[in-house]
Amino acid sequence: MTDKESTIKESTIYLIDDDDAFRRSLVFLLESVGWNVRDFNSAITFMEEHEDVPADLGCLVLDIRMPVMSGLHLQQRLHSRGWSIPIIFITGHGDVELAVQAMKSGACDFMEKPFRDQALLDAVENAVRQGGHLRRTSERRAAAQEALSHLSQREYEVARLLALGQPNKLVARSLGISEKTVHVHRQRIMDKASVSSAAELAHLMLLTDPDLLDQIMPPVAED
Numbered sequence: 440m441t442d443k444e445s446t447i448k449e450s451t452i453y454l455i456d457d458d459d460a461f462r463r464s465l466v467f468l469l470e471s472v473g474w475n476v477r478d479f480n481s482a483i484t485f486m487e488e489h490e491d492v493p494a495d496l497g498c499l500v501l502d503i504r505m506p507v508m509s510g511l512h513l514q515q516r517l518h519s520r521g522w523s524i525p526i527i528f529i530t531g532h533g534d535v536e537l538a539v540q541a542m543k544s545g546a547c548d549f550m551e552k553p554f555r556d557q558a559l560l561d562a563v564e565n566a567v568r569q570g571g572h573l574r575r576t577s578e579r580r581a582a583a584q585e586a587l588s589h590l591s592q593r594e595y596e597v598a599r600l601l602a603l604g605q606p607n608k609l610v611a612r613s614l615g616i617s618e619k620t621v622h623v624h625r626q627r628i629m630d631k632a633s634v635s636s637a638a639e640l641a642h643l644m645l646l647t648d649p650d651l652l653d654q655i656m657p658p659v660a661e662d
Contacts, residue, residue, distance in 0.1 A: 450497025450567050451475040455485050455513070456529065457505045465500065468556055469563065481505060482513035498525040498566035500559075503537050503549070511541055518545070523573045525566035527559075583646035589631040597624040601637050602644035 452474050456462040462478050469476045475495070479485040482505055503510040510528055517524065528549040530538045538549035547569050548562045590598060593614075600610045607625065611618045634640050 449495065450570070451477055451493065451495040452497055452500060452563060452567075453485070453493065454478040454500045455480075455482055455505070455510070456500075456502040457481055458502070465559070468559070472560060474563065482508040482510065486513070486516065492522050492524060496524060496570070498527060498547075498563060498570050500527045500529065500563065503528045503530045503534050503541065511537060514541060514546065523577060525570040525573065527562050527566050580646045583643040586632045586634075586643055587647060590628060594624050594628050594631070597621060598628045598632070598640060599644060601625065601628070602641040604637075604641075 452469050454462060454465055454469070454476055455478070456465070457480050459480065462480065466476050466478050474497075479488075482501075486508075501510040501513065508516075514526060525547040526541070526545070528538055528541045528546050530549050530551050535551065538546075538551070541549060547566050550559055550562060587595065587598070596614060597610055600613055605613065607618050607621045611621045614621075628640065629635060632640060632643060634643065
């Protein structure tokens with residue numbers, strides 16, 4: 440089985456559009472090439488059925504203009520819930536400015552009506568691939584957070600400085616503790632986080648706090 444076939448088998452395209460005829464035509468198109476599809480006639484209906492991200496969600500294909508709750512409003516609501524999912528917006532003539540706003544808010548693509556069938560299919564495939572990457576990143580981040588959750592407050596402070604590339608002597612000076620104490624904390628951190636090097640620890644810390652990357656120092660040789 441190819442990667443694409445595996446992705447199609449495991450992923451579902453969630454389609455939200457209040458135009459019944461248009462929505463049915465998109466369902467037919469997507470299913471004709473093997474995608475699983477769930478469709479909704481409003482953003483409200485989708486929200487009522489899903490408190491959490493559906494486990495099989497490949498991407499969301501979303502009409503940008505709908506009554507009661509627009510596609511943009513739904514995007515904002517999902518962001519407020521912490522959902523990181525790929526969204527393809529469907530826009531009508533004159534909605535390009537709204538589409539640009541949606542892209543700035545994290546949408547991965549927008550399709551302006553009328554569009555070619557193949558253009559939508561290509562966009563969906565790319566979005567599902569991007570969604571897989573987001574999901575794997577989220578899983579790695581959750582695992583890193585779990586590993587680091589066992590650290591005490593002081594151990595976390597030491598771990599953060601080690602991840603920034605500081606040697607034991609500088610960590611000790613920064614925290615006002617002895618090098619021997621730093622060494623003890625370091626060993627406990629490695630054991631609790633199940634890592635064997637400062638590089639592995641830095642990787643865990645970066646997964647939970649990507650902003651650390653801008654602060655990381657070049658390695659400093661210990662005396």
